[in-house]
Amino acid sequence: MPLYNRLKEYRAKLGVNQQRMGKMVGVSRQTISQIERGDYSPSVTLALKIAKVFEVQVEEIFWYEEDEEHDEQKRRD
Amino acid sequence: MMNRREEIKKENKKAVPLFILLICIGGLVGGIVGGASSMIRLRIDQVFGGRLIVDTAFVIMVAVAILTHIAGWYTYFKCKNRLKGWDEEDEEVPEHIEVGSQYAMWGITVNSIVSFACFAVVASNSMNQIGEDTAKLRFVMIAVVIFVINLFAGVLMQQKFVDLIKEMNPEKRGSVYDVKFTKKWMESCDEAEKMQTYQSAWASYRCMGSLYPFIWLFTYLADLLLDIGIFASVVVAVLWLIQTSIYYYKAIQLSR
Numbered sequence: 574m575p576l577y578n579r580l581k582e583y584r585a586k587l588g589v590n591q592q593r594m595g596k597m598v599g600v601s602r603q604t605i606s607q608i609e610r611g612d613y614s615p616s617v618t619l620a621l622k623i624a625k626v627f628e629v630q631v632e633e634i635f636w637y638e639e640d641e642e643h644d645e646q647k648r649r650d
Numbered sequence: 651m652m653n654r655r656e657e658i659k660k661e662n663k664k665a666v667p668l669f670i671l672l673i674c675i676g677g678l679v680g681g682i683v684g685g686a687s688s689m690i691r692l693r694i695d696q697v698f699g700g701r702l703i704v705d706t707a708f709v710i711m712v713a714v715a716i717l718t719h720i721a722g723w724y725t726y727f728k729c730k731n732r733l734k735g736w737d738e739e740d741e742e743v744p745e746h747i748e749v750g751s752q753y754a755m756w757g758i759t760v761n762s763i764v765s766f767a768c769f770a771v772v773a774s775n776s777m778n779q780i781g782e783d784t785a786k787l788r789f790v791m792i793a794v795v796i797f798v799i800n801l802f803a804g805v806l807m808q809q810k811f812v813d814l815i816k817e818m819n820p821e822k823r824g825s826v827y828d829v830k831f832t833k834k835w836m837e838s839c840d841e842a843e844k845m846q847t848y849q850s851a852w853a854s855y856r857c858m859g860s861l862y863p864f865i866w867l868f869t870y871l872a873d874l875l876l877d878i879g880i881f882a883s884v885v886v887a888v889l890w891l892i893q894t895s896i897y898y899y900k901a902i903q904l905s906r
Contacts, residue, residue, distance in 0.1 A: 592738050601819050602744055604842035613842045 576614040578635045580605070583627045598622040704775045708793060711768035715800040718761035722807050725754045729814055736818075744818055751811045758804045769797045855897060862890040 584594050584605075591605040598605075598619060607613035608623075615623070615635075624631040729747045736743045772793045776786050809826040812835075816822045824834035836847065869882035 590739050591741060592744075596821075599821075600840035601821065601843060602741075603748060603819075604840050606741060606745070607842055613845070616841055619841060 575638055576635060577611065577638060578608060580623065580634055581609045583629075583634055584609075587627065594626075597626050704772055707768040707771035708789075711765055711772070711793070711800075712796060714761055714764045714768075715796065715803075718757050719800075719803060719807070722754050722757055725750045726807065726810050726814070729811075733814060733818060747814065747818060751815055754811050755808060758808050762801060762804050765797055765800050769793060855893070858893060862886065862893075866890065 584591070587594075589597070591609075592602045595602045595605045599622070600619065604613065604615075608615055620631050620635050624634055627634065729750045732743050733747055773790060776790045776793075805826060812822075812824070812826055821838055821840075822835065823838035824831045828834065836844065839847065866883055866886045869878075869886050870880075872878050873880050873883060
């Protein structure tokens with residue numbers, strides 16, 4: 574998954590749990606958990622909503638990095 | 651452009667030998683079984699109409715129902731107790747409840763399908779003999795009562811799990827008793843949950859797309875070997891047609 578994030582870190586700074594965080598951006602607790610684990614890449618809208626809650630640029634929370642496995646896959650394809 | 655065309659041709663060429671091999675194997679197997687069928691043609695009643703099959707179907711229906719309800723209610727009360735003690739901080743608790751509920755829902759659905767299949771075997775093989783035998787009538791009536799109770803209890807359990815999920819996720823909407831339940835539930839799901847549903851549906855579509863030819867072949871051969879009639883293979887073809895048509899119709903709609 575080449576999309577990384579610091580959501581957990583930012584959420585801890587704000588002192589809110591996943592359930593509360595989900596309510597703040599209009600998604601479920603499960604979705605927040607999946608984003609933090611890197612199992613789900615949020616839509617642009619959701620990423621912007623999350624960034625708005627923390628009053629930061631979206632790139633401060635989410636960033637894209639090509640990983641080796643991804644590169645290897647592309648080469649094979 | 652030429653490179654891309656060559657690439658496409660190369661990819662097709664690579665896949666063709668296996669495709670031809672599979673077609674040949676399919677033809678060979680079909681030919682052998684088709685030819686052999688005339689020699690080993692059996693009456694379907696000899697296979698499915700026996701008392702043993704009816705009794706076995708009844709036992710399977712009851713056993714699966716009992717197991718499902720014991721495991722389901724146990725999981726429900728376990729999840730409910732964990733939810734009671736949840737402080738909204740511990741992330742393990744909701745995950746445990748969500749996974750438990752999903753397994754329970756799966757079990758309830760499997761139980762309903764098994765129940766439908768077994769009930770059909772029990773009822774269809776006993777109905778024509780009811781007039782001759784009162785014990786048969788009693789047997790069918792017991793099967794009907796178990797079948798109906800099992801289905802209603804399944805729906806009740808499903809609703810209990812849905813209530814549990816709704817308690818944990820206040821944004822969720824819908825009641826199992828409502829005919830528009832799946833629509834309302836889906837509307838209350840967020841983007842990640844919808845994606846999960848789409849991925850699961852895609853996995854199911856792909857699996858069924860591969861299975862339909864085999865199921866059709868199976869029912870067709872069953873007609874040849876067991877004389878069940880062509881109705882089953884026609885039904886499989888119709889289901890296959892419906893699934894494929896809905897997929898393409900929706901894909902065309904979405905691509906506009």
